[in-house]
Amino acid sequence: MEKPKITSSADAMRWNADVERRRREHHESRCAExxxxxxxxxxxxxxxxxxxxxxxxxxxxxxxxxxxxDTKLQQKTPEKAPxxxxxxxxxxxxxxxxxxxxxxxxxxxGNMLVFxxxxxxxxxxxxxxxxxxxxxxxxYAEEIRKADEAFDSEIIRLxxxxx
Numbered sequence: 001m002e003k004p005k006i007t008s009s010a011d012a013m014r015w016n017a018d019v020e021r022r023r024r025e026h027h028e029s030r031c032a033e034x035x036x037x038x039x040x041x042x043x044x045x046x047x048x049x050x051x052x053x054x055x056x057x058x059x060x061x062x063x064x065x066x067x068x069x070d071t072k073l074q075q076k077t078p079e080k081a082p083x084x085x086x087x088x089x090x091x092x093x094x095x096x097x098x099x100x101x102x103x104x105x106x107x108x109x110g111n112m113l114v115f116x117x118x119x120x121x122x123x124x125x126x127x128x129x130x131x132x133x134x135x136x137x138x139x140y141a142e143e144i145r146k147a148d149e150a151f152d153s154e155i156i157r158l159x160x161x162x163x
Contacts, residue, residue, distance in 0.1 A: 020151075023151040026147060039137060039138035040141050
């Protein structure tokens with residue numbers, strides 16, 4: 001669709017609402033067509049939602065600090081410290097490292113930390129399955145990114161900002 005000549009911010013807002021409607025319809029139709037696309041899209045939306053929530057919390061803390069006249073921000077304390085990996089997770093990491101050809105018991109601390117972090121993030125010992133799913137979703141994630149870029153290019157930026 002070609003951008004119309006915008007005569008007011010109301011026209012721009014209507015155009016942008018139409019672009020967002022078409023974006024939503026595009027993703028809904030692709031999700032209905034392909035279950036892997038749907039899984040990749042839902043994972044992407046969940047990740048974006050978590051990032052937005054974290055940013056909102058940080059922005060509220062910043063606003064409160066500035067409104068309160070504080071000269072420094074208090075350190076954010078985690079609500080709950082992450083639990084150390086269970087023996088099952090450690091076993092899965094050992095198994096995965098052996099399947100990837102890393103010597104078991106050697107000093108591959110960096111690799112093991114990455115696997116441990118992945119295991120903690122996913123919160124289960126099904127790490128190989130999760131990694132396989134992510135690899136399977138990769139082309140769909142790229143398709144989602146390209147579609148969103150195309151819709152983003154149609155958005156009319158209000159206020160003179162170009163992102």
